[in-house]
Amino acid sequence: xxxxxxxxxxxxxxxxxxxxxxxxxxxxxxxxxxxxxxxxxxxxxxxxxxxxxxxxxxxxxxxxxxxxxxxxxxxxxxxxxxxxxxxxxxxxxxxxxxxxxxxxxxx
Amino acid sequence: xxxxxxxxxxxxxxxxxxxxxxxxxxxxxxxxxxxxxxxxxxxxxxxxxxxxxxxxxxxxxxxxxxxxxxxxxxxxxxxxxxxxxxxxxxxxxxxxxxxxxxxxxxxxxxxxxxxx
Numbered sequence: 001x002x003x004x005x006x007x008x009x010x011x012x013x014x015x016x017x018x019x020x021x022x023x024x025x026x027x028x029x030x031x032x033x034x035x036x037x038x039x040x041x042x043x044x045x046x047x048x049x050x051x052x053x054x055x056x057x058x059x060x061x062x063x064x065x066x067x068x069x070x071x072x073x074x075x076x077x078x079x080x081x082x083x084x085x086x087x088x089x090x091x092x093x094x095x096x097x098x099x100x101x102x103x104x105x106x107x
Numbered sequence: 108x109x110x111x112x113x114x115x116x117x118x119x120x121x122x123x124x125x126x127x128x129x130x131x132x133x134x135x136x137x138x139x140x141x142x143x144x145x146x147x148x149x150x151x152x153x154x155x156x157x158x159x160x161x162x163x164x165x166x167x168x169x170x171x172x173x174x175x176x177x178x179x180x181x182x183x184x185x186x187x188x189x190x191x192x193x194x195x196x197x198x199x200x201x202x203x204x205x206x207x208x209x210x211x212x213x214x215x216x217x218x219x220x221x222x223x
Contacts (some may be wrong), residue, residue, distance in 0.1 A: 001169075032208065034208075034209035034210070036152075036210070043202060043213040043214065043215060043216055044152065044202070044204075044210070044213055045213070046206075046209055046210060046211055046212075049208065049209035049211075050209075055209075055211065087151065087152055089152075089154075089209070089210070091208045091209060094166045095154050095156075095166070095167075095168040095169070096142060096154045096157065097154060098144075098151060098152040098153070098154060099151075100151045101151045101152070
């Protein structure tokens with residue numbers, strides 16, 4: 001089974017600053033990676049798929065990068081609505097494992 | 108627009124089963140796939156399994172292999188997840204999510220509480 005490891009567990013950022021979240025796969029997953037955002041009490045929302053492609057309606061300040069085993073989600077100029085938990089998920093192999101999440105909190 | 112509407116909260120006793128439904132609308136259900144994911148209180152996302160709606164083939168996480176069954180009804184565009192031999196550790200919010208690869212649309216979640 002592929003293990004997805006996200007870092008850091010918590011990221012403290014001031015509004016208007018950049019944030020970079022990391023996701024590492026235990027083996028090659030090509031570009032078969034998605035990023036999701038989850039706010040308290042709500043369902044997750046797809047942000048990025050195929051490692052770099054923004055989902056419909058996702059603002060351009062969200063960008064994804066990477067391939068193989070190393071991936072990143074960058075949020076430029078954090079807005080108040082961006083403070084949330086972010087999960088990565090690989091869909092290259094079964095089972096479709098998630099990372100444990102990174103919480104982006106207000107500094 | 109794409110929408111997934113899940114069934115309501117459930118309270119179950121240990122050892123029993125629960126069946127959660129997920130009604131799809133706003134997209135072509137027959138050519139999609141549905142995955143099921145759960146989240147325990149304040150924790151991360153745990154992948155349970157997946158069904159390709161058209162062919163009906165499934166894939167389950169090994170942890171749930173013996174206890175979970177995912178099915179679909181093409182006529183009512185509804186997917187189902189049944190989990191048996193419930194334990195207190197199965198208390199969680201269960202989500203369905205549609206998309207052949209990445210989960211493009213999520214249901215609102217169904218809280219399943221297992222308590223004696």
